[in-house]
Amino acid sequence: MSRIKDLQKNLFGGTTSNARQFGMIFTLVAIVLLFQIWTNGLTLTSGNLIAVVSQYSYILILAIGMLMVIVAGHIDLSVGSVAAFTGIVVAKTMQEFALPWPVGILIGLAVGALIGAWQGFWVAYVGVPAFIVTLAGMLLFRGGNQYIGNADTVPVPEGFRTIGAGFLPEVGPDTGYNNLTLLLGLAACAAVVWRELKSRQTRREMNADPAPMWISVLRMAVMVGVIVFATLRFAGGRVGTSLPISGIILIALVLAYSHYTRNTIGGRHIYAVGGNARAAELSGVKLKRVNFLVMMNMSVLAALAGMIFVARSSASGPQDGLSWELDAIAAVFIGGAAVSGGLGTISGSIVGGLVMALLNNGLQLEGVGSDMVQIIKGLVLLLAVAFDVYNKSQGRFSIIGSLTRPFRRDDPSPPTDRPSPASDSDKAPVAG
Amino acid sequence: MRKYLTRSAALIGVAALLTLSACGSEREGTAAPTAGGSAAPAKGFAADGLIGVALPSKTSENWVLAGDLFTNGLKEAGFTSDVQYAGASTTVADQQAQISAMVTKGAKVIVIGATDAAQLTTQVKQAKEAGAVVIAYDRLITNTPDVDYYIAFDNFKVGQLQGQALLDGMKAKKPEAPWTIELFSGSPDDNNAGVFFNGAMDVLKPLIDKGDVVVGSGQTDVKQTAIQGWKAEGAQQRMDSLITSTYNGDKKLDGVLSPNDTLARAIITSVKGAGKDIPVVTGQDSEVESVKSIMAGEQYSTINKDTRKLVAETIAMVKSLQAGTEPTINDKDTYDNGVKVVPSYLLPPVIVTKDNAAESYANDPKLAPLTQG
Numbered sequence: 001m002s003r004i005k006d007l008q009k010n011l012f013g014g015t016t017s018n019a020r021q022f023g024m025i026f027t028l029v030a031i032v033l034l035f036q037i038w039t040n041g042l043t044l045t046s047g048n049l050i051a052v053v054s055q056y057s058y059i060l061i062l063a064i065g066m067l068m069v070i071v072a073g074h075i076d077l078s079v080g081s082v083a084a085f086t087g088i089v090v091a092k093t094m095q096e097f098a099l100p101w102p103v104g105i106l107i108g109l110a111v112g113a114l115i116g117a118w119q120g121f122w123v124a125y126v127g128v129p130a131f132i133v134t135l136a137g138m139l140l141f142r143g144g145n146q147y148i149g150n151a152d153t154v155p156v157p158e159g160f161r162t163i164g165a166g167f168l169p170e171v172g173p174d175t176g177y178n179n180l181t182l183l184l185g186l187a188a189c190a191a192v193v194w195r196e197l198k199s200r201q202t203r204r205e206m207n208a209d210p211a212p213m214w215i216s217v218l219r220m221a222v223m224v225g226v227i228v229f230a231t232l233r234f235a236g237g238r239v240g241t242s243l244p245i246s247g248i249i250l251i252a253l254v255l256a257y258s259h260y261t262r263n264t265i266g267g268r269h270i271y272a273v274g275g276n277a278r279a280a281e282l283s284g285v286k287l288k289r290v291n292f293l294v295m296m297n298m299s300v301l302a303a304l305a306g307m308i309f310v311a312r313s314s315a316s317g318p319q320d321g322l323s324w325e326l327d328a329i330a331a332v333f334i335g336g337a338a339v340s341g342g343l344g345t346i347s348g349s350i351v352g353g354l355v356m357a358l359l360n361n362g363l364q365l366e367g368v369g370s371d372m373v374q375i376i377k378g379l380v381l382l383l384a385v386a387f388d389v390y391n392k393s394q395g396r397f398s399i400i401g402s403l404t405r406p407f408r409r410d411d412p413s414p415p416t417d418r419p420s421p422a423s424d425s426d427k428a429p430v431a432g
Numbered sequence: 433m434r435k436y437l438t439r440s441a442a443l444i445g446v447a448a449l450l451t452l453s454a455c456g457s458e459r460e461g462t463a464a465p466t467a468g469g470s471a472a473p474a475k476g477f478a479a480d481g482l483i484g485v486a487l488p489s490k491t492s493e494n495w496v497l498a499g500d501l502f503t504n505g506l507k508e509a510g511f512t513s514d515v516q517y518a519g520a521s522t523t524v525a526d527q528q529a530q531i532s533a534m535v536t537k538g539a540k541v542i543v544i545g546a547t548d549a550a551q552l553t554t555q556v557k558q559a560k561e562a563g564a565v566v567i568a569y570d571r572l573i574t575n576t577p578d579v580d581y582y583i584a585f586d587n588f589k590v591g592q593l594q595g596q597a598l599l600d601g602m603k604a605k606k607p608e609a610p611w612t613i614e615l616f617s618g619s620p621d622d623n624n625a626g627v628f629f630n631g632a633m634d635v636l637k638p639l640i641d642k643g644d645v646v647v648g649s650g651q652t653d654v655k656q657t658a659i660q661g662w663k664a665e666g667a668q669q670r671m672d673s674l675i676t677s678t679y680n681g682d683k684k685l686d687g688v689l690s691p692n693d694t695l696a697r698a699i700i701t702s703v704k705g706a707g708k709d710i711p712v713v714t715g716q717d718s719e720v721e722s723v724k725s726i727m728a729g730e731q732y733s734t735i736n737k738d739t740r741k742l743v744a745e746t747i748a749m750v751k752s753l754q755a756g757t758e759p760t761i762n763d764k765d766t767y768d769n770g771v772k773v774v775p776s777y778l779l780p781p782v783i784v785t786k787d788n789a790a791e792s793y794a795n796d797p798k799l800a801p802l803t804q805g
Contacts (some may be wrong), residue, residue: 023663042536047562051532054554055525153550155575155770165554238561309525314553317526364533370489370526372517 035362073341078137080321083306112303116296185231271383274341476756484534591631
């Protein structure tokens with residue numbers, strides 16, 4: 001039986017993938033295939049993939065921050081308003097003082113950090129529940145957006161639009177593809193192979209059982225295959241298009257934050273706080289600081305997402321950011337995070353976000369109205385979480401769950417899966 | 433068991449790789465035409481070509497009606513249609529995604545009733561690069577060179593008609609000059625508000641200068657007359673203050689220029705509340721309550737912008753694009769969107785008073801019954 005588990009664990013999302021996240025990857029693949037057939041191959045065309053990435057990159061960026069907030073046991077309802085507020089501040093200052101656009105981006109990030117510090121202060125140091133603080137923030141910054149912008153739409157300069165609507169330039173010989181995207185793809189393939197070999201080596205050095213060779217090879221083959229496929233698609237779009245700049249920003253953030261949450265002490269502290277705040281504090285985790293930083297980080301990412309949206313829309317408007325918080329929260333929960341905190345991964349949230357994005361996109365390609373799209377998305381969210389709740393109430397007896405347990409016993413606990421002080425026994429098995 | 437699993441896993445892997453490679457090779461076929469076919473202006477297209485229609489959320493009856501008319505009209509004309517409304521809570525982002533999806537599906541013409549006219553630059557560019565023709569419907573899309581045509585009712589003409597109706601109405605009640613009036617205009621952040629006002633002043637200004645028409649309060653600047661957000665209570669407050677400041681004695685108010693029906697009814701409410709005779713009040717939009725008010729002899733006029741006609745003209749435009757001919761344009765130099773002057777087709781609005789209401793709304797199932805008797 002451990003073969004399947006090997007496969008599950010090693011192919012997807014490393015050690016913390018739980019049943020739902022694993023299931024979600026299959027759901028994602030199923031959705032892609034379903035729409036690929038249904039739309040006669042439109043879903044996986046270059047143009048559509050590029051459009052999907054630039055349309056949903058800002059929601060996925062929010063999902064990264066939201067995952068950390070939810071893991072820490074909080075929630076942030078203000079992200080849409082914070083994004084809209086930052087957008088209008090940046091657009092207005094650039095318009096009125098004729099600032100160069102990189103300065104505009106810095107101002108935006110600073111605004112995000114300030115708002116984050118404000119919200120973090122109330123959550124961490126005063127102890128007001130994050131739900132309340134961010135509900136207030138939602139009103140506060142939505143009002144701020146309309147106050148500053150006069151409920152009007154403010155355009156942003158051409159250069160600024162790069163971060164939302166820009167593509168990699170066409171350089172080098174004419175290969176029929178976007179050369180820079182090809183290079184990125186090549187680098188990604190190399191990184192996957194290198195990482196795989198490195199982890200095998202690490203495991204050997206630590207006298208742990210490396211995954212069987214066939215799994216390593218299969219995993220590399222699948223990953224490289226997916227990357228090659230994606231690279232060719234993104235590089236092969238209309239001349240002048242490539243992997244969108246916003247997509248590159250997203251990938252960089254996903255890599256950085258995945259590393260942070262999985263492999264650093266600071267990152268593990270977030271899980272510890274969410275798992276059991278009291279226990280975490282007793283074992284020396286600086287509770288207030290973790291909460292403060294998580295809330296602040298969320299607002300900075302929301303500011304970035306807001307700027308990307310404004311750049312893509314070429315103007316900041318009064319309706320920016322409406323119900324983004326709900327999209328981000330939905331992505332995180334579909335991606336396997338626990339409502340009570342302490343569980344969830346960045347990659348899971350991204351998969352959850354992609355499920356929503358591709359569902360949306362596929363339905364729109366089919367010409368399904370936005371009313372039905374909302375109904376379907378609502379049902380998907382409910383079913384995804386219900387699946388998890390049901391599994392828990394059944395003592396986690398599910399097909400995948402039952403496969404998980406025998407495997408866990410002989411799992412040679414790799415360094416990334418160091419049980420955090422707070423992972424109480426109830427949660428740990430699912431986390432692993 | 434183990435062997436079986438190993439084997440099946442290996443098979444899955446091989447299958448996965450095969451699928452991937454199959455997909456990978458398919459891309460030459462799809463990418464080559466897209467890479468080559470950039471931005472060539474469409475010289476006609478297949479008679480059953482896809483026409484995308486992206487409309488704002490279903491908050492106003494007008495848009496719901498327009499959507500149904502587009503769906504049926506395009507179908508009758510033999511086109512494949514994709515009519516989409518933006519979701520009520522996430523309008524701008526939804527519309528952006530819908531337009532992208534239409535481009536992906538290879539729409540030949542995309543008709544856009546913008547939710548936010550300044551936030552579609554990227555999508556319109558995308559459409560243009562994919563060779564689609566973009567028609568701005570009712571609302572001009574700004575800040576982009578990629579809008580091909582604009583089709584709407586002539587808003588300057590709306591203003592002129594309102595000004596003229598005001599004069600006609602006052603003349604009917606009191607044949608000789610001078611007449612005393614007050615001016616109201618719409619929300620300062622709405623482009624159209626200024627256009628309406630300028631149209632009306634185009635008619636009224638010469639008479640004001642001559643002294644035949646007197647603005648009682650002296651407030652003629654658009655900043656003084658504007659009602660923020662087209663809000664009824666704003667108009668009512670301003671009218672209340674005007675009555676207190678200017679019409680407190682026996683001074684008679686003959687007419688009020690109101691840019692739309694909502695404001696007109698608020699103005700009438702205010703005048704009635706002060707116990708004054710109802711002056712001649714103009715309007716616009718043919719709202720149900722105002723049509724009732726006109727039939728009851730309170731509001732003097734409104735403007736009928738027939739959505740059916742606007743949609744029919746848009747479909748006619750699509751048809752001529754399909755045939756590869758230049759669509760009919762009647763205004764090449766008025767509508768500047770900030771980047772270029774968009775060739776426009778403007779429909780004439782119709783003024784409606786009690787006299788011609790039955791005739792004007794004869795085709796409107798909702799308003800026609802109100803005009804009987």
